[in-house]
Amino acid sequence: MAIDRNLDLVKIAPMAKPPVCRIMDYGKYKYEQAKKEKEARKNQKVVNxxxxxxxxxxxxxxxxxxxxxxxxxxxxxxxxxxxxxxxxxxxxxxxxxxxxxxxxxxxxxxxxxxxxxxxxxxxxxxxxxxxxx
Missing domain, CATH: 3.30.110.10 (Translation initiation factor 3 (IF-3), C-terminal domain)
Structure with missing residues (x-):
C-alpha cells in the first residue's frame, strides 16, 4: 500500500505485539520535526x-x-x-x-x-x- 501511494512504511512501536506501523512521507516528517525544534530553540531563554x-x-x-x-x-x-x-x-x-x-x-x-x-x-x-x- 505504501509503494502504491509513493510513501514510506515507518515502524512506530516495534516492540508492541503486533508491531505498529504507519504509512507517511518520512522526509516531510523529519523536516517538520527539525522546524519545530528550531522554533523551540529560538523561543528558549538562556539564563547566564x-x-x-x-x-x-x-x-x-x-x-x-x-x-x-x-x-x-x-x-x-x-x-x-x-x-x-x-x-x-x-x-x-x-x-x-x-x-x-x-x-x-x-x-x-x-x-x-x-x-x-x-x-x-x-x-x-x-x-x-x-x-x-
Missing part, C-alpha cells in the same frame, strides 16, 4: 550566571558600584552570584561579612529576589539573586 565579588571590608561607594553592575545584569535577565571571600584573619569575623551581604541584598531588593540565601562554603559566603519577573 554573572558573578560579583565582594570583600568584608568594602567601602560604601565600592559596594554601590558593584550593586549597579549587578542591577544591570538582573535587568538583562541574568542571575547574579554574589561571592564574599574571606582572607586570613578575616575568617574570625564572619558576622561582618554577613552584614555586608545583607546590605548588598537590601540594595538589590528592587531589581531581584534572593534565590539562595548567603551560605558559607569554605572561605566564601555565597548568595544567588534571580531577576524579578
Amino acid at each position: 550566571v554573572k558573578e560579583i565579588r565582594l570583600s568584608p571590608n568594602i567601602e560604601e561607594h565600592d559596594m554601590q558600584v558593584k550593586a549597579n553592575q549587578a542591577i544591570k545584569f538582573l535587568k538583562a535577565g541574568d542571575k547574579v552570584k554574589v561571592t564574599l571571600r574571606f582572607r586570613g584573619r578575616q575568617l574570625a569575623n564572619i558576622g561582618l561579612g554577613q552584614r555586608v551581604m545583607d546590605a548588598f541584598k537590601e540594595i538589590l531588593s528592587e531589581a531581584g529576589n534572593v534565590e539562595k540565601a548567603a551560605k558559607m562554603e569554605g572561605r566564601q559566603l555565597i548568595m544567588f539573586i534571580a531577576p524579578k519577573p
Whole structure:
C-alpha cells in the first residue's frame, strides 16, 4: 500500500505485539520535526550566571558600584552570584561579612529576589539573586 501511494512504511512501536506501523512521507516528517525544534530553540531563554565579588571590608561607594553592575545584569535577565571571600584573619569575623551581604541584598531588593540565601562554603559566603519577573 505504501509503494502504491509513493510513501514510506515507518515502524512506530516495534516492540508492541503486533508491531505498529504507519504509512507517511518520512522526509516531510523529519523536516517538520527539525522546524519545530528550531522554533523551540529560538523561543528558549538562556539564563547566564554573572558573578560579583565582594570583600568584608568594602567601602560604601565600592559596594554601590558593584550593586549597579549587578542591577544591570538582573535587568538583562541574568542571575547574579554574589561571592564574599574571606582572607586570613578575616575568617574570625564572619558576622561582618554577613552584614555586608545583607546590605548588598537590601540594595538589590528592587531589581531581584534572593534565590539562595548567603551560605558559607569554605572561605566564601555565597548568595544567588534571580531577576524579578
